[in-house]
Amino acid sequence: MPQQFRTGDQSLVRHLNRSILLQRLWVGSPVSRADLAAGTGLNKTTVSNLVEELISDGFVREVGRNPSLGGRPGVLLELDPDAGWIIGCEIGVGHLSVALANLRAQVTWRRQAAFSKDDSVQVVLDRLASLMRQAAKEAQATGRRLHGAGVAVPGLVDISSGSLVFEPNMGWRSVALRTELAGRLDLPVIVDNDGNAAALAERYFGVAQGVDDFAYVVANIGLGAGLVIGGHIHYGISGYAGEAGHTTIDPDGPLCRCGNRGCWERLASQRALIERLEQASWAGPPPVPDEADWSRATSAVRLERILQAAGEGDPVVREALRQTGTYLGIGIANLVNLLNPSLVAFGGSLSLAHEYLLPVAREVVQQRAMAELRQTTRVVVSSFRQDACVIGGVALVVHDLLSRPRLVPAGTIVPAEAATERGRHPELPVVS
Numbered sequence: 001m002p003q004q005f006r007t008g009d010q011s012l013v014r015h016l017n018r019s020i021l022l023q024r025l026w027v028g029s030p031v032s033r034a035d036l037a038a039g040t041g042l043n044k045t046t047v048s049n050l051v052e053e054l055i056s057d058g059f060v061r062e063v064g065r066n067p068s069l070g071g072r073p074g075v076l077l078e079l080d081p082d083a084g085w086i087i088g089c090e091i092g093v094g095h096l097s098v099a100l101a102n103l104r105a106q107v108t109w110r111r112q113a114a115f116s117k118d119d120s121v122q123v124v125l126d127r128l129a130s131l132m133r134q135a136a137k138e139a140q141a142t143g144r145r146l147h148g149a150g151v152a153v154p155g156l157v158d159i160s161s162g163s164l165v166f167e168p169n170m171g172w173r174s175v176a177l178r179t180e181l182a183g184r185l186d187l188p189v190i191v192d193n194d195g196n197a198a199a200l201a202e203r204y205f206g207v208a209q210g211v212d213d214f215a216y217v218v219a220n221i222g223l224g225a226g227l228v229i230g231g232h233i234h235y236g237i238s239g240y241a242g243e244a245g246h247t248t249i250d251p252d253g254p255l256c257r258c259g260n261r262g263c264w265e266r267l268a269s270q271r272a273l274i275e276r277l278e279q280a281s282w283a284g285p286p287p288v289p290d291e292a293d294w295s296r297a298t299s300a301v302r303l304e305r306i307l308q309a310a311g312e313g314d315p316v317v318r319e320a321l322r323q324t325g326t327y328l329g330i331g332i333a334n335l336v337n338l339l340n341p342s343l344v345a346f347g348g349s350l351s352l353a354h355e356y357l358l359p360v361a362r363e364v365v366q367q368r369a370m371a372e373l374r375q376t377t378r379v380v381v382s383s384f385r386q387d388a389c390v391i392g393g394v395a396l397v398v399h400d401l402l403s404r405p406r407l408v409p410a411g412t413i414v415p416a417e418a419a420t421e422r423g424r425h426p427e428l429p430v431v432s
Contacts, residue, residue, distance in 0.1 A: 014050075017040075017042055017046060017050060018050050018053070018054070019402060019403055020040050020042070021036060021040065021042075021047065021050055021051065021054065022054070022059065022079065022401075022402050023402050024036055024039055024040055025060060025077060025078060025079040026079055026204075026402055027210075029063075029077065029078030029079055030063050030064070030076035030077060030078045031076065031077060031078075032074030032075060032076055032077065033047050033048055033051055033074065033075065033077065034074050035074070036051070036077070051077060055077075058080060058083050058084075058145075059079065059080060059083045060077050060078070060079060060080060060083075061077070061078060061080045062075050062076065062077060063076050063077065063078050064076050079103065080103075081102045081103045081104040081106065082102050082103070082144065083102075083103055083144075083145075084102070084103065084144050084145035084146065084147045085100055085101070085102060085139040085142070085144055085145070085146045085147065086100075086101055086102070086103065086146075086147050086148065086149070086150065086393075086394045086397040086398065087099070087100055087132055087135045087136065087139075087146070087148070087149035087150070087187075087393070087394075087397075088100075088101055088105075088107075088149070088150055088152075088390045088391055088392070088393030088394035088395075088397075089128065089131075089132065089149055089150065089151040089152065089390065089393045090151075090152050090153075090194065090389035090390040090392075090393060091124070091128065091151065091152070091153040091154075091177075092154070092194075092220055092221070092349075092389065093154065093169045093170055093220065093221035093222060093299075094114060094115060094116070094117070094221070094298070094299065095112060095113070095114050095115070095300070096112065096113045096114075096115065096124070096127060096128050096131060097110070097111075097112045097387075097389070097390040098110065098111050098112075098128070098131040098132055098134075098135055098390070099135070099387075099390050099391070099393075099394070100135040100138050100139055101391075101394045103398055103401070104205065105201070105204070105205045105391050105394045105395070105398075107391075108138075109135060109138045110390075111131050111134060111135075113127055113128075113131060114298065115127060117170070117171075121172060121175055125177075125180050125181065125184070126184075128181070129181060129184040129185060132149055132181070132184075132185055132187070133185065136185065136187065146187070147188075147397055147401060148187060148188035148189065148190065148397050148400075149181070149185070149187055149188070149189045149190070149393065149397065150189075150190045150191075150192075150197065150392070150393035150394060150395065150396030150397045151177060151178075151181065151189060151190070151191045151192075151393055151396075152192060152193070152194040152197035152198065152389040152390065152392040152393045152396070153167065153177065153191065153192075153193065153194060154167055154169065154170075154193070154194050154220070154222050154224060155167030155168070155169075155170075155172070155193065156193070156240045156243070157191055157192055157193045157196075157239075157240075158239060159191065159192050159235075159239060160239070161176070161178065161179075162176070162177055162178020162179065162189060162190065162191040163175060163176045163177060163178065163179075163191070164177050164191070165240075168222075168256070168257035168258045168259075169221055169222045169257055169271075171257075177189070177191045178190070178191045190396045190397060190400055191396075192392075192396055193224065193226070193240075193242060194218055194220075194224060194388075194389040194392060195216060195217075195218045195224035195225045195226035195242045195244075196226040196233050196235075196242060196392075197226070197389060197392025197393060197395060197396050198216050198218045198226055198347055198348070198382070198384075198388040198389055198391075198392040199214070199215075199216035199226025199227070199228055199233065199345075199392075200226070200233070200392055200395035200396060200398075200399055201383075201384055201388060201391040201392040201394070201395040202214075202216055202345050202347075202382060202383060202384075202388075203228060203395070204395050204398055204399070205383065205384075205391065205395065206345070206382065206383030206384060207343070207345055207380055207382065207383050208228070208343055208345060211228070211342055211343050212228070212230060212231040212342075213228065213229055213230065213339070213340070213341045213342050213343075214228050214341045214342060214343035214344065214345065215227055215228075215244075215332075215335045215339060215341050215343075215344045215345070216228075216344075216345045216347065216382070216388075217244070217328075217331070217332065217335075217344060217345070217346050217347070217348075218347050218348040218388055218389065219268065219269050219270060219328070219346070219347075219348040219349070219350035219351065220269070220270055220348045220349045220350065220389075221269060221270055221271045221299060221349075222245055222265050222269055222271070223244070223245035223264060223265040223268060223269040223331075223348075224242055224243060224244060224245045224265075225242045225243075225244035225245070225335070226242055227241060227242050227339065229339070244264060244331065244334075244335065245263060245264050245265035245269070246258050246260060246263045246264070246265060247263065247264050247331070247334065248260060248261070248262050248263060248264075249262050249263065249264045249267050249268075249327060249330055249331060250262030250267065253266060253267060254266045254267075254275075264327070264330075264331040267324075267327035268324055268327040268328040268330075268331055269350065270299060270303060270348075270349055270350040271299070272324060272327070273303075273306065273320055273321065273324045273350065273353075274299065274302055274303075274306075276320040276323060276324065277306065277316065277317065277320050280316050280319075280320065282316045282317065282320075284297070284302070284305045284306075284309070285305055285308060285309055299349075300349065303349060303350070303352060303353070306320075306321075306353070307352060307353055310353070310356055318356070321353060321356040321357060321360075322356075322360055324350075324357060325356065325357040325358070325359070325360030325361045325364075326360055326361075326364055328346070328357055328360075328361045328364075329360060329361035329362065329363065329364025329365050329368070330364055330368060332344050332346075332361055332364075332365055332369075332379060333364060333365045333367075333368035333369040333374075336365060336369040336370075336373050336374055336377050337369055337370055337373055340373050340376070340377070341377055342376060342377060342378070343377065343378050343379075343380065344377060344378070344379045344380070345380055345381070345382050345383075346358060346361075346379065346380070346381055346382060347381070347382025347384060347385055347386075347388035348382075348385075348386065348388055348389070349385075349386040351381055351382055351385045351386065351388075352385055352386055354381040354385075358379065358380075358381060361379060362379050365377075365379060
């Protein structure tokens, strides 16, 4: 029995050390073996053995040598961005988005599909699984491994089981997303709230690289947030932190589908902008041939037309955008006062209107956030805008790989059982 404990401990230490090396390679490539040993505190023999393992597996590659300073020049290493594929997925209100990307979130294939409020959960998941199979087929054709799929979804998510607990805008409850999708695809699946996933996308690939304290505001039909505090996603005691969209901005405001009134989501989301224009009896610009009129257009088409009208100086649209930007700023000011982040990133489909919304929002933050807090906070647009959540799906898998790397032969699809090992996400890597 004591020998079993020692073996388990040695295996755990090896996994942790491998994770440490991958994280350092992620943020510091190219780097030599000697530099890895010095930067991590691991001894040179351990580093050398683990690097050879990572090279043979295809995660790490040699990319030249350090300039010689009199001794033997060191071989430089980097994490190979093409060490396999990841399927990033977004389940939005009325739409699905799937992308195939490498480890640096460079997308090579993508598809989108719509669904209606009358479609059952099973119909929607079948449609999503079909898109994911197409992505998997594209990955297999290259001969490179497929690491898994990450799914970003709005609402309350139990990440230990990969289940959607409740999403008010779609009316979904108790949907075992990970089990349903992994069963359909024989593929490991990681599921998280869209705000958390989008925050990871910015942390790994976007404007929040190297930032330890920031908030990510994702505004689509609904609105939520991902919170990174001290370098880690903040989940809260129940795992549901970040539901900023359901904080109260106006106690006498419009009824929200969560049951509350005056939620931030009801005042600063894409749906809120569209409703303001409908209340102003704005009919939208004339539709182009073969395109639905305003009353029957999808939310994406409506937003496209809104932006077209704003660019043409339509006063009704400009006023609706100003009002939406004002409420966006009020919520951001609350986040600034509450969290004192160094950065607030604004993403999601509504961020396509950032040039109209963010100047107003920044003015409101200047007016309403405490001076000592606001002067250290930048409010910026996301690197990925409307793609924030699908790239967030990619980031979920990257985060898991760097935290718990599993070495499998190139071209192998990781079995679905691996998904059951994944519970609460581990800490984010050091990215200073």
